[in-house]
Amino acid sequence: MGWQETVAQTVTGMGFDLVDLERSTGGLLRVTIDWPWQPPSPEESSQPERFVTVEDCELVTRQLQYLLEVEGVDYKRLEVGSPGIDRPLRHxxxxxxxxxxxxxxxxxxxxxxxxxxxxxxxxxxxxxxxxxxxxxxxxxxxxxxxxVKPGVRVSKKRPPxxxxxxxxxxxxxxxxxxxxxxxxxxxxxxxxxxxx
Structure with missing residues (x-):
């Protein structure tokens, strides 16, 4: 099993989704995590969406640092973060x-x-x-x-x-x-x- 699969297993084992895993040429490992999402059932009231916190990222970072050391993965810096506004859609x-x-x-x-x-x-x-x-x-x-430019009025008769x-x-x-x-x-x- 490669280090990518080990990272994925560790992240999901901690209760998160692995959104993205990137390794740059400069030795940067970037891991993007999120909380798992399930479509709400009709019986459930709408639950507020849960967002990844700084503490979540720190927890995953500590666990991955230990894991990568044990696996002997060579890297210079590890970044763990949330998906952000340009989140990739994969599944x-x-x-x-x-x-x-x-x-x-x-x-x-x-x-x-x-x-x-x-x-x-x-x-x-x-x-x-x-x-x-x-x-x-x-x-x-x-x-x-x-x-439409700000301040410009659009006629209601104008066809869409x-x-x-x-x-x-x-x-x-x-x-x-x-x-x-x-x-x-x-x-x-x-x-x-x-x-x-």
Whole structure:
């Protein structure tokens, strides 16, 4: 068993998911962990999502330092962290969890013309992640309309821009990540409920 499998077993044995494992040429080992996620059942009330803390990372770091020393793995620095805003999506469960989010996907092979008329000799797409109509595949949905500039009024009579969709199977993608979109305006105001 290689050191990668040993690291994966150790992380999962501690109750975490191994999201990513990377070894750079400069001797850096980067381990990305998260808490396991299961789709909520209809009977369960919505539980708040659990996030990885600094203490969790320290705990895993100490355990991995010991393990890597025993295994004789040569490295200069070990980093253990949480996935962040550009989290990789690797498994079916990740796609289910982040359905409805904006994602960046890279296909293994460029597409020609799709059924929806998307003509592109490209591999990279950004759009909202959805389950495709067939229930087997996934799709990204996007519009090529330019974003509306701040302060510009948009007429309510203006027709919505056409959307495009690209369906794919998980084995057709080489990489998928959450799109790192940051809202610098802070929390949006929640409309108050009326008392009547």
């Amino acid at each position: 079916e469960n990740d796609f289910i969890r982040f359905s409805g989010e904006v994602v960046d996907i890279t296909l293994k092979e460029p597409i020609g013309v799709t059924d929806a008329g998307v003509s592109a000799n490209r591999k990279k797409f950004r759009g909202e992640l959805e389950r495709a109509e067939d229930g087997e595949q996934w799709q990204v949905v996007w519009t090529d309309a330019p974003p 821009p056409p959307t495009q969709a690209l369906a794919f199977r998980l084995d057709e993608i080489s990489q998928a990540r959450l799109a790192p979109i940051v809202n610098f305006k802070g929390r949006q105001a929640v409309p108050k409920k009326s008392d009547d």
